Amino acid sequence: xNMSNALCVEKVHVWRGDRHVLQGVSAQIQPQELLHISGxxxxxxxxxxxxVSGLLRPEQGSVTWLGQSIAAVRTDYQxxxxxxxxxxxxxxxxxxxxxxxxxxxxxxxxxxxxxRAALARTGVAACADLPARVLSAGQRRRVAMARVxxxxxxxxxxxxxxxxxxxxxxxxISELLQTHVAGGGLALVVAHHELNVSxxxxxxxxHS
Amino acid sequence: MTVGLxxxxxxxxxxxxxxxxxxxxxxxxxxxxxxxxxxxxPLGLSLQLSLLRDIAPGVLWVAALLSSLLSLDFLFKSDADxxxxxxxxxxxxxxxxxxxxxxxxxxxxxxxxxxxxxxxVGTALGIPLDAFATMLLSLALGTLTLSWLGAIGAGLTxxxxxxxxxxxxxxxxxxxxxxxxxxxxxxxxxxxTSAAGALYLLAALCVFTxxxxxxxxxxxxxxxxx
Numbered sequence: 001x002n003m004s005n006a007l008c009v010e011k012v013h014v015w016r017g018d019r020h021v022l023q024g025v026s027a028q029i030q031p032q033e034l035l036h037i038s039g040x041x042x043x044x045x046x047x048x049x050x051x052v053s054g055l056l057r058p059e060q061g062s063v064t065w066l067g068q069s070i071a072a073v074r075t076d077y078q079x080x081x082x083x084x085x086x087x088x089x090x091x092x093x094x095x096x097x098x099x100x101x102x103x104x105x106x107x108x109x110x111x112x113x114x115x116r117a118a119l120a121r122t123g124v125a126a127c128a129d130l131p132a133r134v135l136s137a138g139q140r141r142r143v144a145m146a147r148v149x150x151x152x153x154x155x156x157x158x159x160x161x162x163x164x165x166x167x168x169x170x171x172x173i174s175e176l177l178q179t180h181v182a183g184g185g186l187a188l189v190v191a192h193h194e195l196n197v198s199x200x201x202x203x204x205x206x207h208s
Numbered sequence: 209m210t211v212g213l214x215x216x217x218x219x220x221x222x223x224x225x226x227x228x229x230x231x232x233x234x235x236x237x238x239x240x241x242x243x244x245x246x247x248x249x250p251l252g253l254s255l256q257l258s259l260l261r262d263i264a265p266g267v268l269w270v271a272a273l274l275s276s277l278l279s280l281d282f283l284f285k286s287d288a289d290x291x292x293x294x295x296x297x298x299x300x301x302x303x304x305x306x307x308x309x310x311x312x313x314x315x316x317x318x319x320x321x322x323x324x325x326x327x328x329v330g331t332a333l334g335i336p337l338d339a340f341a342t343m344l345l346s347l348a349l350g351t352l353t354l355s356w357l358g359a360i361g362a363g364l365t366x367x368x369x370x371x372x373x374x375x376x377x378x379x380x381x382x383x384x385x386x387x388x389x390x391x392x393x394x395x396x397x398x399x400x401t402s403a404a405g406a407l408y409l410l411a412a413l414c415v416f417t418x419x420x421x422x423x424x425x426x427x428x429x430x431x432x433x434x
Contacts, residue, residue, distance in 0.1 A: 055294060056434050078300035079210065089291035093230035094223075102223040103292075106216050106299035147295075 006030050006186060007052070007155060012061035014047055021047050022058070027204055031154070034181050035188045036195050039206035045190040046086065048206070049157050052188060053083045065155075079107060082153035086160045088144040092133030096124060096143045099132055104150045118150035119143065123172065137164040145173065156180060156187040171196075216301045217309045224313030234279065238318050239325055242275040246329040257334045264333035265394035268343070269350070269387050271329075272322055273380075276351050279318050280358030281375050283310060284366050284429060297433055303426035311359040311422070319351030335398055342397035342407065349410040350390040356421035357382045363428030385413060 007029045014022040021044040029035045037045050050056040052063055054070050054077065063070045065077045090099045100115045119128050122142040127135055132143065141164050148156055161173050174196045177187055181199040195201060211219075228235055249267045250260055287293035287310075296306045326347050327340055335343060361379040365371030393406035 053294075053298060055297060074302075075300050078298050081298060083294070083298050085291050085294055087291040089295050091227060091290065091292055093227055098223075098226065102219060103295050103299075105219050106211055106296070106301060109211060 006066060007188075008064045008067075009048075009052060010062050010064070012048070012051055012058040012063065014044065014051060014056065014058050016047070022051070022206075024061070025206070026061075027202075029186045029188065029202070031184050031186050032181055033186050033200050033202060034177060034195070034197065035186075035202045035204060037188060037190045037204050037206065038192060040208060043206040043208050045206055046159055049083075049159050049188060049190055053081065053157050054078070055083075080154040081157065082148040082151040082155070083157045084144050084148050084159060084161060086163065088132075088137075088140040090132040090135075090140055090143060093131060095129050095131055096135065096146075097128040099143065100147050100150055103147050107151050107153075110150060115146075115150055118146040121149060122146040122176075123169070138166060138169060141165055142169060142172075145176065149176065154185050156185060156189075158187065158189045158191075160190055160192075162191055162193070211301075213301060213305060216299065217305055220296070220306060220309035221313045221316075224310055225317065228313070228317045234282075235317055235321070238275040238278050239321055241278060242271050242322055243325065243329065245271040245274070247332055250332060260334040261336075261398055264330070264335050265391040265398065267333060268326065268329060268335075268347075268394060269391040272326070272347055272351060272390075273354060273383055273387060275322060276319060276354050277358065277376065277379060277383075280314070280355065280362055280379070281365075281372050283314055283359060283362040285362070288366050288432070293429070294433065297429075303429050304422045307359055307363070307425045307429065308422040311355050311425070315352050315355040319355055320348070322351055323347045335394070338400070339394065339397035342403045343394045346390045346393040346403070346407060346410055349407070349414045350386045353386055353410070353414045353417045354379075354383055356417035356425075359425040360421055360428060363425040363432065366429070367432040386410070389413070 009025060009027040011024045011026055012022050013024055025048060027035060037048060039045055047056065051058050054074065065073055070077045096119060097115055104110050104115065116125065116128055119125050122145045124139050124142045124146065127139055132140060145161065162170050178197045178199050181187060189195060246267055253259060284293060297303055323344055326343060330340060330343055357379050361375045364378060365375045368374060389406045389409045393403040393410065396403040396406065
């Protein structure tokens with residue numbers, strides 16, 4: 001198995017109606033690397049992340065995971081994947097803990113204690129038993145990050161993970177990213193500002 | 209460490225049930241609608257028992273279909289709006305399992321509840337006790353089939369702004385056979401003849417949609433997610 005290019009995006013083209021959003025985008029990410037995707041609004045950063053996640057099929061080009069198309073190894077790939085969209089994707093009527101249980105529980109068997117530990121790691125242990133709808137935007141973002149953490153996935157796809165976070169939260173995300181990458185994981189992060197991390201960061205700027 | 213298909217299925221069913229019970233008004237709405245519509249008929253028509261019995265199957269079934277449709281429209285909407293549908297789609301189990309679990313859970317809290325209150329309605333419409341078993345069975349099969357049809361419609365119209373009109377246009381014509389055979393079965397049971405033929409057809413429709421609709425609805429959702 002060729003591990004040198006764990007995740008490989010090759011000449012991906014995506015049209016949205018008449019708009020040619022992604023025009024032959026290519027990228028390679030290896031374990032212990034972080035790809036920082038930036039660029040002005042509307043240049044297809046989120047679209048690229050959705051293509052890499054497999055939610056959106058590109059009109060042309062391919063995304064491969066360990067040398068195989070992600071559609072062919074969908075189950076394995078999704079098991080290795082944690083995707084955090086720019087919405088926190090939480091059910092307002094469920095508690096933070098239940099939200100995590102029903103999302104992470106589909107990926108792997110996980111105990112309540114582990115879930116609580118993940119919530120504690122992102123600084124929202126006190127919110128575990130509160131319905132997500134009463135949480136602040138920042139707290140919700142932290143719960144969403146706890147979900148990514150609890151999935152113990154190899155590939156992290158984070159869309160604007162710093163939104164709504166205070167200074168401590170921003171630092172926390174950088175810290176988590178660093179630990180994840182140092183532990184052999186890889187991450188694609190869409191963010192507008194500089195990532196304050198000490199691991200290998202590749203940069204990719206999308207233009208309109 | 210990985211989660212099996214059935215385990216994932218039941219986890220999603222649990223999730224849906226918990227969400228439903230956190231919003232009791234959404235559970236009660238179709239039931240109340242069903243009870244009100246069916247009790248309006250005896251009030252609006254003359255109180256001749258024979259007339260009521262003649263129209264009872266039709267009234268019962270039309271009301272059951274419409275009240276089921278009321279809530280089916282939103283089957284995937286809230287998950288699509290808050291982004292949790294994407295998380296479910298990437299859960300590693302495929303959208304077919306997600307759709308099947310969500311639809312079954314939805315039927316358990318709406319369709320089955322409707323079946324359980326139907327004896328009250330049956331009594332109000334003067335349906336004889338002997339016909340209750342057929343009425344319950346036909347409604348159970350009919351509402352389950354409708355849930356699967358509704359899942360396809362909901363999957364197709366989820367991304368549209370005024371999808372609910374289109375939803376009814378897609379699902380109601382498909383529900384016609386249910387109405388015909390369901391009301392037919394109840395009618396035969398009331399008149400004391402065998403309803404087996406209509407019930408078998410309803411069961412066949414139910415098996416047909418149970419096996420194919422999850423795939424169709426998952427395909428529809430996949431397009432919507434893109």
